[in-house]
Amino acid sequence: MNPDPKELFSHAAYRDAFRAAIDALPEFDGPYTGASYDELETQISNTDPLPESGAGLDAAYAEAKQVLADSVDVTDTACIAHLQCPPVAPAIAAEALVAATNQSLDSFDQAPAATVLEQRMVERLCSVFGFTEGDGVFTSGGTESNLQGLLLARDMALDARGNDPRQDGLAGAEEFRILCAEAAHFTAAQAARILGLGESAVVEVPTDETDRMSLDALDNILEGFEQSDETPIALVATAGTTDFGAIDPLAALADRAAMYDLWFHVDAAYGGALAFSERHEHKLTGIDRADSISVDFHKLLYQPLGCGAFLVKESESFEMLARDVAYLDPEGDGPPNLVAKSLRTSRRFDALKPYLTFRALGSDIIASFVDHTIALTAEAGDIVRMNPDLELAAEPQLTTVVFRHTGDTNPDALNETIRERLFDAGDAVLARTEVDGDVYLKFTLLNPKITRNDLETLFQYVCEAAVTPEVVA
Ligand SMILES: *Cc1c(COP(=O)(O)O)cnc(C)c1O
Numbered sequence: 205m206n207p208d209p210k211e212l213f214s215h216a217a218y219r220d221a222f223r224a225a226i227d228a229l230p231e232f233d234g235p236y237t238g239a240s241y242d243e244l245e246t247q248i249s250n251t252d253p254l255p256e257s258g259a260g261l262d263a264a265y266a267e268a269k270q271v272l273a274d275s276v277d278v279t280d281t282a283c284i285a286h287l288q289c290p291p292v293a294p295a296i297a298a299e300a301l302v303a304a305t306n307q308s309l310d311s312f313d314q315a316p317a318a319t320v321l322e323q324r325m326v327e328r329l330c331s332v333f334g335f336t337e338g339d340g341v342f343t344s345g346g347t348e349s350n351l352q353g354l355l356l357a358r359d360m361a362l363d364a365r366g367n368d369p370r371q372d373g374l375a376g377a378e379e380f381r382i383l384c385a386e387a388a389h390f391t392a393a394q395a396a397r398i399l400g401l402g403e404s405a406v407v408e409v410p411t412d413e414t415d416r417m418s419l420d421a422l423d424n425i426l427e428g429f430e431q432s433d434e435t436p437i438a439l440v441a442t443a444g445t446t447d448f449g450a451i452d453p454l455a456a457l458a459d460r461a462a463m464y465d466l467w468f469h470v471d472a473a474y475g476g477a478l479a480f481s482e483r484h485e486h487k488l489t490g491i492d493r494a495d496s497i498s499v500d501f502h503k504l505l506y507q508p509l510g511c512g513a514f515l516v517k518e519s520e521s522f523e524m525l526a527r528d529v530a531y532l533d534p535e536g537d538g539p540p541n542l543v544a545k546s547l548r549t550s551r552r553f554d555a556l557k558p559y560l561t562f563r564a565l566g567s568d569i570i571a572s573f574v575d576h577t578i579a580l581t582a583e584a585g586d587i588v589r590m591n592p593d594l595e596l597a598a599e600p601q602l603t604t605v606v607f608r609h610t611g612d613t614n615p616d617a618l619n620e621t622i623r624e625r626l627f628d629a630g631d632a633v634l635a636r637t638e639v640d641g642d643v644y645l646k647f648t649l650l651n652p653k654i655t656r657n658d659l660e661t662l663f664q665y666v667c668e669a670a671v672t673p674e675v676v677a
Contacts, residue, residue: 218304224265225300232277238630239274247271276633281651281658282665285635287446287474287500289650291508298560299508302553309342309551310543319542322555329499329513332479334492339519341545342512342554346473349498349514350440351395352547354382356496356516357438357467358399359524370527374400379433382406383425384440385417385452389471392440407436415450415598417441417457426464438467443488444475444504447637447646449581449602451475455490462493470494473512475602477504481571484578495521501558504574504603504650511554573652577603581649584659593667597639603649606637609670616643622669631665 211217239247248271258264276283279290291299307315309322322342330338343349358377362369367376380401384392386408393403410421429436439461441452454470461468470491476499478484479491491497494517501511516522522545543549562570585600588607597606612618619636620643626632635646645666647659 220261222300224261228265228269228272230269230273230275232273232275232280234277234630235280235283235633236276236627236630237274238628240628244274247274279651279653281654282632282662284647284649284651284654284662285633286648287503287650288648289503289506290653291502292506292561292565294564295507295557295561298557301560302556305553307553309553310546310549311541312539315542315553316539318553318556319539321559322542322553323540325555325559326513326515330515333476333488333494333497333499333515335497335515335517337519338515338517339522339545340513340515341522341542342551343498343514343546344510344548345502345512346389346471346498346500347391347394348547349473349500349512350389350391350469350471351398352514353467353469353471353496353498354392354395354399354438354440355547356521356524357382357469358401360467360521361435361437363524377401379435380405381429381434381436382438382440383409383422383436383466385409385442385445386411387415387417387445387448387450388440388442389446389473392471411450413598414601415445415448417452419453419456419460422457422460426460436464436466438469439464441468441470441494442475443470443472443478443491444602446474447604447606447639448598449475449600449604451487451601453490454488455493458490458493461495467495468493469496469498471498473498473500474503476500477570477574480505480567481574483571483575492517501554504577505558505561505570506573506650506652507554507557507561511557576652577649577654580654580656580659581605581647583656584647584649584663587656587659587663591663591667593670594663597644605647605649606639606644607646608642608644609666611670618670619643619645622666625669625672626665629669631669632662634662634666 278288307318309315309318312319326340329340359369361380362376365376382396382405384406393406396406397403407425409417409425412418439457441454441457443451458468472491478488497515499513501507502509526544581600581603584605585596588594588596588605593609593611594607595610608615608619609622623634623636623645626634635648637644637646
């Protein structure tokens with residue numbers, strides 16, 4: 205039975221599909237079923253994902269429900285491993301509208317209202333971060349935003365030296381150096397590699413005892429460059445490191461960037477959300493002096509993947525990316541085509557998600573989520589400190605707690621085992637990380653539903669998994 209194309213693109217068809225989708229959303233019972241990779245492979249390899257004839261909407265969605273049941277439940281407070289948030293309802297429905305309207309932000313004639321709304325959103329974001337002459341563009345997330353920031357840094361530096369990066373590529377960039385803290389996200393080094401500078405162009409500045417970039421170490425490195433051929437072009441600060449949530453001393457780094465004429469990029473993929481919180485925004489003091497900022501909506505701002513923004517302090521910075529594409533006519537007198545600001549061509553209307561979220565809920569609610577998870581993270585630190593079997597790697601700073609169980613002669617194997625046991629049993633999804641080569645466990649609190657009780661239960665699971673007999677190597 206072949207459905208009539210006319211019916212496939214009607215409101216009635218969308219309504220049926222949305223209803224089938226809602227029905228296919230599993231009612232989870234716990235953070236994970238505990239299914240192993242091998243079990244899932246056996247189950248899923250039985251289905252042909254590209255059959256010649258379809259089984260119909262209801263059958264296909266019912267089948268997908270079985271597959272989706274083996275998802276981690278991001279709304280469960282025991283799903284607490286990574287920067288993977290429970291998206292808020294208005295944003296989930298917005299995602300469906302993004303798909304249904306399928307606007308493409310590369311040109312105005314593919315996305316008229318979306319072009320204007322994204323611009324408006326970017327303008328407001330610039331004002332939130334203190335950029336008065338700023339501009340920006342939506343991205344798939346921090347990876348793309350960081351790449352774009354360092355691309356501008358590289359090309360501006362070449363341009364300032366009279367080279368033309370568009371025509372001549374990397375000529376003149378041989379001695380370029382990018383500075384970031386040891387604790388910076390790996391995508392800074394990855395960007396340097398993609399940009400042809402190589403990871404050896406990245407100079408890692410040591411961190412202090414709070415995991416923030418050490419200013420003394422930075423000053424030594426910067427002074428050292430003056431007696432060498434190396435040319436520092438960019439300073440990357442992190443506002444919210446992945447493990448410890450550390451925020452580099454932004455204002456002091458802005459001073460260094462100004463003094464040495466460096467592009468100052470702030471990777472606020474995680475911590476940028478603090479800008480919406482009256483209680484915590486002071487922690488970002490100095491971010492308005494950045495040349496560019498990465499901020500992710502799909503972390504501490506409760507949007508479904510992917511949704512990020514890349515902002516620049518001076519709107520002219522985007523001119524570095526300009527190119528002529530006849531059919532996209534970026535130089536015409538007509539309305540702007542946002543392709544000129546993006547590394548992508550076809551691009552989703554992701555701005556609709558935070559737009560509908562903030563319009564529906566208001567920034568106060570989002571800020572209260574941020575405040576609550578930060579407060580609860582501090583309590584998680586207290587709980588660890590009061591438990592003689594557990595030890596903190598560091599005081600919590602944002603919404604992560606890095607800790608380990610100490611009750612074994614081989615704590616690395618023990619903590620590894622604890623994480624695996626809780627995952628395999630479907631009791632909790634925790635992260636593992638390493639601190640100075642030692643294995644630690646990590647909670648990342650994003651879920652605003654979490655209570656002190658939930659945290660106590662989670663630590664109890666950890667302690668129980670540590671004493672369960674067998675396995676421990
Ligand atoms: C998550 C994160 C990234 C990577 O961002 P994606 O959105 O996953 O592409 C980069 N930097 C920091 C600090 C992050 O937390």
